[in-house]
Amino acid sequence: MSAARPDPVRSSSWTVRVREAGVAxxxxxxxxxxxxxxxxASWIYVFGVASIAALIVIIGSGVILSLKGPAWWHYTGIGHFINSVHLWAVELFFFVMVVHLWGKYWMAAWRGGRTRVWITGAVTFLVAVPTALTGYVSQQNFDAxxxxTQAKDGLNSVGVGAFFNVTNFGQMYSYHVLLLPLAVVGLVAAHVLLVRRHGVVPPFELNERAAPLRSASPDSDSSAAGARS
Known part of the structure; x- marks a missing residue:
């Protein structure tokens, strides 16, 4: 009978413990x-990657816009172009992200211990909404x-206008170029890491989807009655 293996000695270094926990x-x-x-290979799995690709374009064009300033993106040709790239990347980001969310909802993407994967994806969408709003009100034009002013009335009606003042350009600009993008990027990174850890959710098995239909069909009732007789 072989002797039991001794437990490995746990290192006293916190960097080693963090590394071991990360690898595990x-x-x-x-x-x-x-x-x-x-x-x-199914198309439904493409929209998540498309969301990340659109986010990369948003961040790249947004960095250029924030460095150049409103006068550049309003009065120069290349500024108009970068501003348009930023806008349409945001439109694409929301479109593919909504398709991705609905697709995963109907696939029950929280199956197999993937609850945190689904939650981080849904929260990313919720955080992206005020990120886009602060961008719209930071344009420095009549549209903004x-x-x-319309958003201010709505926020005042629910009692948060004093804390989230959409008519304050400095506050909205800091939210848009720093705080909210960091939150979105952090959530996306956590979402991707959780997907890597738990794996991509598989589609429903065909027999699992057909079982309720078979049990509710008239043929199954008649066959069951014949078996009882």
């Missing part, structure tokens, strides 16, 4: 896999003024 939670073969299941 997310092994390298999961973090950077070299293959995916065949069902990932109209949006800000």
């Amino acid at each position: 939670a997310l092994p390298p073969e999961k973090l950077l896999p070299d293959g995916q299941p065949t069902y990932v 003024q109209w949006i800000a």
Whole structure:
């Protein structure tokens, strides 16, 4: 009878403990896999990657706009172009993200211990909404003024206008270029890491989807009655 193996000595270094915990939670073969299941080839799985691609374009164009300032994006040709790229990247981001969310909702993407994957994705969408709103009111034009005054009335009606003042350009600009984008990027990073850890949610098995239909069909009732007789 072989002797039991002694427990490994736990290192006293916090960096070693953090590294070991990270590798245990997310092994390298999961973090950077070299293959995916065949069902990932379906188009429904493309919209998540498209959301990340649109977000990268948003961040890149937004950095340029924030460095150049309102006069540049309003009165120069290249400024108009970068501003348009930023706008349409946001439109694409919301479109593909909504399709991604609805697709995963109907696939019950929280199955198999993936609840946190679903929650981080849904919260990312919720945080992206005020991020876009603060961008609209930071345009420094009449469009931004109209949006800000209408939004101010709505926010005042629910009692948060004093804390989130959409007519204050400095406050909205700091929210738009720093605080809210950091939250979105952090949530997206957490979402991707959780997907890597738990894997992409598989589609429903065909027999699982057909079982309720078979049990509710008249043929199944008649066959069951015949079996009883």
